[in-house]
Amino acid sequence: MAKSKAPKRSNAASSSPYDRPSKQAKQQQAANNIFKFNTSSYGQHILKNPGVADAIVLKANLKPTDTVLEVGPGTGNLTVRILDKAKKCIAVEVDPRMAAEVTKRVQGKPEQKKLEVLLGDVIKMSTLPEFDVLISNTPYQISSPLVFKMLAMPHPPRVAILMFQREFAMRLTAQPGDSLYCRLSVNAQFWARCTHIMKVGKKNFNPPPQVESSVVRIEPKVGSERPNVSWDEWDGMLRVCFNRRNKTLRASWSSREVLNMVERNYRLFCSMNNIPLEDGIAEDEEEEENEDMDVDNVGPSAGDEDEWGGIMEVDAEADDTPSFFQQLNAAGSEMPKTKSKKQKTKVAALVRNKIRKVLEDVTDLGKERAGKLDEHAYLKLLFAFNAEGIHFA
Template identity: 65%
Template sequence: MAKLKSNKRNNASSASSPYAKAQATTNNVFKFSKDFGQHILKNPGVAQAIVDKAYLKPSDTGTGEVNYLVPIFSAADLSATRSYKSNITFLVLEVGPGTGNLTARILEKAKKVIAVELDPRMAAEVTKRFQTTALRNNLQILLGDVIKTELPPFDVCISNTPYQISSPLVFKLLSLPNPPRISVLMFQREFALRLTARPGDSLYCRLSVNAQFWAKITHIMKVGKNNFKPPPKVESSVVRIEPKMGSERPSVSWDEWDGMLRICFVRRSRTMRASWLGSKEILSMVERNYRVFCAMNNIALDDSVIGEEEEDEMEVDGGADEWNGIEEGDEMDDDTPAFFKEEAEKTARENGGKTKSKKKKTRVAELVREKIRKVLEDVTELADKRAGKCDENDFLRLLAAFNDEGIHFA
């Protein structure tokens, strides 16, 4: 039988038709942004496992009054907003809903989902996905940066977290006055391992101490890169964070605790003596804090000059290289205080990484230095111990001893 001749003209016309273009657009709605860390979770089994590990209860409720602008997504204007104020039931906060694959699983169990999305395109996409379903009234989209947004009350946080906000998100959740009872979060695997690292581990850092001091951290499961679209360059893990509540919650100032740890972990492999007494920047900062404390408590200080420090050269630390093999553009959880980084950049430009120091030596400065030495050597006996090997009790003793000497970090 003779073969039918194909109509090339018709085929070409069909390929270039508006319908074909529309179909292509549907298959590729928009290009995912690496700046926003957009790796969409496409495996429904993983999405279901994440929601299951959050232990959502249909009977759970949480109420709170909100008063902020909520974006209204429409075909005409994606930037329109309306004022919203009401007592409403909140339950789950989702960070970065993307196209809504994880959101759909959460909505099956949650009474209310608040999804915070930075990308307006994604926010419009997830809104469109549910606007014709019965679940549309259970979903609210907040357009903005979750780190900078004032969040309404919520009970549970679930997130396929963009890598670059991993550390800020954890710290924000833990420092909330009323933290969520459970957070189930997906992170880059190495970051997740830092959350659960113990003293002496290679990944043990300020993040490890803070997270485990304020919450119980559990590694739930590993997630391969092929479960995402587009696939990231690194593997991921899901962790569950359960903040300590009630009598278990430490009665310690978050700012005091974290401020002290920042100094301890400037270089976690250094001894405490070197970290505290070997840096003039830290000594100056502690001296300023001590002066503020004395001023607030009407304590007189002898600020007389007792000499002048000799001009010398001092190495300035630019940042702890605690995060290796990270994907470009992803979260680098550098524990170095900002003033160290600024000083390092300045001195690197001017003196090749070295700076000269010459200042008047006062009795207050000597007093502060002696107080630090006393705490490290006499009271806690931690002077020769390294931060990477100290546990929670060591840091608690250190903070209590500093506070007893009038040295604070908030």
């Protein structure tokens, strides 16, 4: 009886779980990494270049007594370098898988006692532990919220070394007149000194993002240098000025939605300070809906479309523009501008006159455009509005 032929070995993967994996299977497993990175929801692009990681920590000038807050530690490539230089590192991570990975990386080592991992969204945290330095390979989706959260802190860190999308970094350091100059530029440079440190290419990340990146050094102003201005007041005024950055300030402040908002705030201010108001219908006054038109403005600009430098090819940041501005932008271009026969109240007429006085008589900034003014001009504008009883907080 003839013997049956033994089956030939093949390089294909065997169905038996006890078979030794082939070299090809090992390479495939290594390529797939431990788990799939979540680039859509969490913006997980892990910095894999050790030279860039060393440079980021070096630029922070860490002291042995420093406590560092790291946002989005990922697998811990920056974390281990921070722990080598600082007293303590507080890592805030939203992904439980990453939190476990960075914890496992220092498990059983002396650095384990110096690391504290907080699981959660840093933007939604009402309070943060005290820290001296902020370091982050920042997820693109939280770039502007993270910057504003840090600058609005009563006691901001000594310095922040943050990785951003290239365009967002350029907006942080843009000067008046630049195409990328926006509300973010004014706020950041009013409350801190911002310096571009270095460019970082796509290939330095795993997986590579679809945009280039840059590292920025932000040094919040403290002590006597810190502006003695309410953050809500300052930012509230800038929201109106930069709602349409290529229009004149007079046009930006004459839209019906802005006038209604200012009137509500003025009524509240008078009520809180026991200032009597003469209400009623103003004589021979008609409210015109076309007063926010600006003949010098010809079409939208790049700055109008996305003031914050939203992430291309990646989930853009949430629009924090007030809802009444969003409604205006959505419907304003489609509906014809017509006069309204609605009569204005005396308070509305008073508020309109106060705005005109501030823009034309006191500051003479009515014909200027938001993208051309520096922080000193906006500070002058805020003080003039406050002197007239107009507030934004």
